Amino acid sequence: GISFHQPLNNHLEWVTAEDSARLLMKLCLDDVPDRLWNNVYNIGGGASFRLSAYEFLRKIFSLLSIDMRDILTPDLYALRNFHGQYYLDSDELDKLLPFRKDTFEDFLERVRAALPLWVKAAKWAPKTFVRWLLREQCLRNPRTPLYWLKHDVEEKIEAFFGSRKVWEEIGGWEDFVHIPEAPYTLISHGYDEQKPATRLQLKDMKEAARFRGGECLSQEMDTGDWSTKLHFVCSQGHSFHASPFLILRAGHWCETCVKNTATYEQQARKSPFMAQVWRADHPIQNTFSSS
Incomplete structure (x- = not known):
């Protein structure tokens, strides 16, 4: 359900479980820098882990030799109202406790190696049937945009699309414009952050x-x-x-x-x-x- 809340052009900074575990392990050692404590940090994998939802899905489906555009359609996904940020403070965290070793390709290889045979066999399933089955499941799941649209959950429709009319105008993949590198700005916190x-x-x-x-x-x-x-x-x-x-x-x-x-x-x-x-x-x- 929640995977469809994310716009296809939403950008997130991912991190692997292995890099996260490496960080937690180092936190248990005796040589943790004093200035790490009494602070708050986000854990991010760095620049190589910054991908749009569209890029992420295409790479994951490619492990099955499937073009995700044969299974999914743009109107399944929200257009707004989902978190998406880069964790610049995680760069500082990595300097204090170096934990980043993985690349996104490393992550994909581990996923590929762990895929059971029945999942790998999905590429042989009729694409039109899989697409129909997925939409039917979405129509029955109260957490998906298609369910909200079918049952007139106006609060959700407005929050994630703006209006039903906007959703109706989404179009197909031929209309989709991917934004691979979204510009980002530093968030202001409303006071002089340069002050000691x-x-x-x-x-x-x-x-x-x-x-x-x-x-x-x-x-x-x-x-x-x-x-x-x-x-x-x-x-x-x-x-x-x-x-x-x-x-x-x-x-x-x-x-x-x-x-x-x-x-x-x-x-x-x-x-x-x-x-x-x-x-x-x-x-x-x-x-x-x-x-």
Whole structure:
């Protein structure tokens, strides 16, 4: 189900289980750099693991000697509203604890070696039958876009497509325009990130709160104190307490709003922080040709 939530031109940075395990093993050793602790890092495989969903699917299906375009159709996939980012802080993590050894080709070879015979035999199945069977399964699965469209789940349709009309205009593979290398921008966190951590002040937190559409209500904060909780209110009026570290480094904000995906559009109107990622695909950036 969730695999169809991802737009075909969505880009993710993958990482293998082996590289992740290598990192966890090194965390258990005695020579871990002190500056690694009390921080937050994403685990990413690096530049060679940055692929669009379309690239990933084609490579996986190629292991079976199948062209995924013979089985899948573009209208199975959402057009927006899915996470997709590169983990630049993982480069720093790899410098502190070198864990990246795999390439994406290494990953594919391991997948190929582990495929059971009955899966390898899939290439002999009639493509039209497999395509029909897949669509029938999607129509029965409440987590897929086709199910939402069949059962008029308007909230989901709007969130992942914009409207039913947009979905109807998707077209076939002949209309699809692949974007192999999507441009990316660094996310702003709403305060002077070049300032030494020891000089973080209350005014920085007030700026960061305003950048998120809210307000920092606390009147006192010790300079450089990242751990003591401060009082915040979000753009929707929810009151909560959180440390500067949780907000600025761990990426948290209002725990009530983050659970309510239906109000993300409303939140983005008041939060420049959220808008910079929300507007990346709202309104939809057309990735299908008009001809």
